[in-house]
Amino acid sequence: MNLILHLLLDAAVIFGLAYIMPQIDVKNFGTALLIAVLLGLLNFFVGWLIRFPLNLVTFFLLTGIVRILVTALLLKLIDRILDSFTIHGFWPALVIAVAVAVAGMLIDRSAPSEQMVESGYVVSILHSLRLG
Numbered sequence: 001m002n003l004i005l006h007l008l009l010d011a012a013v014i015f016g017l018a019y020i021m022p023q024i025d026v027k028n029f030g031t032a033l034l035i036a037v038l039l040g041l042l043n044f045f046v047g048w049l050i051r052f053p054l055n056l057v058t059f060f061l062l063t064g065i066v067r068i069l070v071t072a073l074l075l076k077l078i079d080r081i082l083d084s085f086t087i088h089g090f091w092p093a094l095v096i097a098v099a100v101a102v103a104g105m106l107i108d109r110s111a112p113s114e115q116m117v118e119s120g121y122v123v124s125i126l127h128s129l130r131l132g
Contacts, residue, residue, distance in 0.1 A: 003040075005107055010036035013099045023092040027084035035078055035085055039100070042074045064101075071097035 011032040018026035
């Protein structure tokens with residue numbers, strides 16, 4: 001469920017930024033969803049290969065910044081792959097990467113913790129919402 005929420009929110013962020021910024025062109029929301037899926041897959045399979053040496057160089061002190069830069073590079077790679085997605089320049093890709101990171105952080109912070117689920121707190125809240 002969390003993966004689907006991340007993909008939909010990433011697609012919404014990409015599509016929304018394409019609407020706001022003239023340097024970004026996304027054909028439709030389906031394309032934005034495809035971009036989000038490709039970004040997730042590339043981050044999973046290729047991103048760690050790029051991030052690990054960069055994190056070694058920075059002694060793992062700048063992992064967040066390295067992750068954002070690698071995401072921006074992967075967005076530029078997706079730009080080369082897809083004809084229906086265009087980013088003019090590196091700065092718009094960096095803006096998308098920061099927005100996707102912030103949106104992901106907000107989702108992860110709002111998700112219930114494992115302790116809340118184990119204690120039954122989350123279930124009791126959901127049960128009271130259904131009854132109320």
